[in-house]
Amino acid sequence: MTTTPIPTAASGSGVLFDFAKPQSVTGWSSIDDSVMGGISKSTTKWDETDGSGALLFSGLMTTEQNGGFTSTLGPPDRSLGQVAAGAKALGVNAIGDGRTYVLQLRADQSGTDRWIARFTPVTKPDGTTGNLISIPLQSFAPVDRFLRPATASAPLDPANIVQISVYLIDEQVGNFRLAINQITAIR
Structure with a gap:
């Protein structure tokens, strides 16, 4: 799948999460591979960089001791589907570290x-501003709770989204840092 940067002022978008203020990360939590015996460690907190707030997901991912994933899970919220209804893509405005999330x-x-x-x-070269990446809804694949391919009970309908989470997997070991400014529904 190719992600395409799009302008940050996308028309026809609805804000699912805006991390401008410290309280905006309330309900987000890190879950790591320690649930399987691993020793990866991550944190989820609010961070401010150059006057812009972000959810900062950072830590160390290792495959030692049967490990190999870290994640930050957003709070379950049925109103996400109301905002996302009719979306063709989701936008993630973030500053990354070169890893694929x-x-x-x-x-x-x-x-x-x-x-x-x-x-x-x-x-970005100046290290300060994120890029808005458009992820088309048709590029999302159904998985089970272990992120293995699965059969969905129905096609993905953005109106039924109840939770959004971010994972680091695929043996991308080492220190990582992802700052997310905003997640939007793009129509």
Whole structure:
């Protein structure tokens, strides 16, 4: 999948998460591979860079001791689907570290269907501003709770999104840092 930078003032978008203020990260939490015996470690907190707020997801990912993933999970919220209804893509405005991250959506009425798509935000030369990456909804693939390919109970409908999470997987070991300014629904 190719992610395409788009202008930051995308018309026809609805804001799902805006991390401009410290309280905007309330409900987000890190879950790491320690649930499987691994020793990867991440934190999720608010950070301000050059006057712009962001959810900062950072830490160390290792494959030692059966490890190999870190994640930050957003709070379950049925109003996400109301904002995302009719979207053709999701936009992630972020400053990355060259790694490829996974955006996971939980959808359907019970929130049991999971969908993922990969995205790679980069650090701009000045190191200060993020880029808005458009991830088309048709690029999201259904997965099970272990992020393995699965069969969805129904096609992905953005109106049924109830949770958004970000993962670092695929044996991308080492220190990582992802600052997300905003997640939007693009129509």
